[in-house]
Amino acid sequence: EVQLVESGGGLVQPGGSLRLSCAASGFTFSSYAMGWVRQAPGKGLDWVSAISGSGGATFHADSVKGRFTISRDNSKNTLDLQMISLKAEDTAVYYCAKGHRLGGSPYYFEYWGQGTLVTVSS
């Protein structure tokens, strides 16, 4: 059974930093791309970042480029999202999601974690 468990969310002040993690199990982690998708309170889904199975290719939405960095550790089956210079508009539930292929072209997400809430406020 595929399981994705996010952690690391919380309250942070504007301009602050936070690191989200996602622990994956139930599949061959290194064989699949992964991504982060967020959802602001009462709003729709917003694609944030993605990374290929090897970790060699990463992609970020323009809204987070230069501030967020996605990475993975295939030896530990973990996915991370390092967030710096956080803004109020980054407030959202952040979902870790499993891509449907190794990498290359964009992917849809077969499985999603339950999400972790990030609140950026003073």
Place this chain on the structure above:
Amino acid sequence: EIVMTQSPATLSVSPGERATLSCRASQTISSNLAWYQQKPGQAPRLLIYGASTRATGIPARFSGSGSGTEFTLTINSLQSEDFALYYCQQYNSWPGTFGQGTKVEIK
């Protein structure tokens, strides 16, 4: 960036009836379209990929169609558990943008 537009924003349907949801892409995306269902307080769940292929475990009353720029999700004989939010997502080019969602509510 490809913009995905869903319509209507809200769809009121009686149980047992059919719901038809639309998703339009701002440029052609072939059949690289997925549909997700999201219930309150839950993560999204994949319903359809490749515009028309049901994901594992998805009931046959869910069907998808379309290609290019126009796509449809049809839910036949709506069950109580189908009242939820539905999102489309294109995965033809980066970033893999989502539509703004359609809420299917009980009429």
